[in-house]
Structures are given as structure tokens and as C-alpha cells.
Amino acid sequence: MNCDQLAPLYQKYALGALEGEERAELDAHIARACPQCTSGVAQARKALAKHEMFPAWAWIAAAALALITGYTVRQMNNQNDQLAQLRKQMKLATMQNQSLQNRLELNHMVASVMLSPDSLPLKLAPKDKNMPAVYAYLHPHMGVAITADQMPSLSPARTLQLWFLPKTGKPLSIAIFRPDAAGQIALVAPFHIPRNEISALAVTEEPSGGSPQPTSAIAWMAQLR
Numbered sequence: 001m002n003c004d005q006l007a008p009l010y011q012k013y014a015l016g017a018l019e020g021e022e023r024a025e026l027d028a029h030i031a032r033a034c035p036q037c038t039s040g041v042a043q044a045r046k047a048l049a050k051h052e053m054f055p056a057w058a059w060i061a062a063a064a065l066a067l068i069t070g071y072t073v074r075q076m077n078n079q080n081d082q083l084a085q086l087r088k089q090m091k092l093a094t095m096q097n098q099s100l101q102n103r104l105e106l107n108h109m110v111a112s113v114m115l116s117p118d119s120l121p122l123k124l125a126p127k128d129k130n131m132p133a134v135y136a137y138l139h140p141h142m143g144v145a146i147t148a149d150q151m152p153s154l155s156p157a158r159t160l161q162l163w164f165l166p167k168t169g170k171p172l173s174i175a176i177f178r179p180d181a182a183g184q185i186a187l188v189a190p191f192h193i194p195r196n197e198i199s200a201l202a203v204t205e206e207p208s209g210g211s212p213q214p215t216s217a218i219a220w221m222a223q224l225r
């Protein structure tokens with residue numbers, strides 16, 4: 001592979017998430033001090049380091065989460081291959097195929113937001129120490145990605161709701177969501193408030209369908225600086 005083919009992989013390499021042949025190729029370029037790849041990877045590392053609120057261990061945790069939850073590009077490519085196979089086999093689009101495609105597209109969106117150097121990663125700490133943390137990634141154009149793992153199941157009558165707390169004014173409802181059967185949360189929701197006007201992100205539990213304003217105590221929260 002030449003340097004231009006490797007360039008889109010610098011970020012993943014800097015994250016330690018590049019594997020297999022692609023990794024070996026890029027390792028070889030770095031080993032021979034290839035100017036383009038060495039400076040490209042250095043820039044990607046610098047971009048990652050800029051996320052002061054998100055230290056190196058958290059990137060590793062995010063990469064581990066990505067591995068567990070199937071968001072690595074390699075796995076997405078595999079899923080794409082599988083999807084292409086499916087499409088070949090099933091000439092008619094069935095409802096099932098549609099939902100698989102929707103899930104793949106969602107995974108792509110979540111991964112794009114998670115891995116973008118323009119995203120601000122935040123950890124929403126749980127009030128209840130027995131609950132897992134919820135992670136949010138704020139991207140100026142793509143929206144906010146929300147991920148969580150090992151969430152306990154939720155009564156069908158209840159939902160989780162994400163709020164942006166602006167520096168002035170009432171909480172803004174951003175999304176309602178619930179963990180899937182495996183206890184995972186992955187979604188991307190748009191938001192229309194400049195990042196510097198947000199003071200905190202909060203998640204509450206609400207009656208299913210969501211509420212216009214929070215009706216219960218904040219269950220997860222992250223403050224923005």
C-alpha cells in the first residue's frame with residue numbers, strides 16, 4: 001500500500017485500533033521513517049491528545065468498547081460484506097434486511113462520531129454507583145453519539161431521556177432511548193445548540209414516550225467546561 005492509501009488509517013493507528021495487514025503496512029512505513037506516514041500519525045496522535053477531558057486510558061477504554069460492541073471498521077467491513085451477500089441472496093428487500101441495514105447504518109454513524117477528532121468525548125457519571133457510565137461524543141455537525149454497555153433492563157413503561165442543560169434556560173430534550181436486549185445503547189441524535197452554550201449533559205428516567213421536561217432526578221450527568 002502507498003502512503004495515500006494509508007492516510008485514512010492514521011487516526012485508527014494512533015488509537016491503537018488498526019489490525020492485521022493494514023497495521024503491518026503502516027508499521028513498515030513508520031519503521032522506514034516514511035515522512036508522510038510518520039508526520040500523519042504524529043498529527044493524529046496530537047489531535048487525540050488535544051482531548052484533555054479524555055485521557056489516554058479512556059481512549060483505550062473506548063477502543064475496547066468499540067471492539068466489544070462491534071464498532072471496529074474491520075468488523076463493519078465484515079458486516080458490509082455480509083450485507084452484500086444478503087442482498088445477493090435476497091433479491092427482494094424484506095423487513096428483516098431493512099432492519100439489518102438500518103442497524104449497520106446506525107453503527108457507522110455512531111463509530112464516525114466516536115472516532116472523529118472533532119468530537120468532544122464526555123463521560124456521564126451515574127448517580128447510582130452500581131450503574132455503568134454513559135458516554136457521549138459531541139460533534140459540531142454530526143450530532144451527539146451516546147453509548148453504554150451492561151445497562152440493566154428497563155421496564156417497557158419507562159424510557160431514558162437525554163437532556164442538554166444550557167447555561168441559561170430550561171433543559172433541552174435531545175433523545176429518548178433504551179438499552180437493547182444485550183444491555184447496549186448506541187445512538188446518534190442531532191442537536192441545535194452551540195457547544196459553548198451547553199453547561200451539562202444529563203440523563204433521566206421518564207415514562208415511555210419521554211417528557212417535555214425532566215420529571216425524575218438526574219441519573220447520569222457530565223459537566224462541560
Ligand SMILES: [Zn+2]
Binds near residue numbers: 002006034036
Ligand atoms: Zn508512507
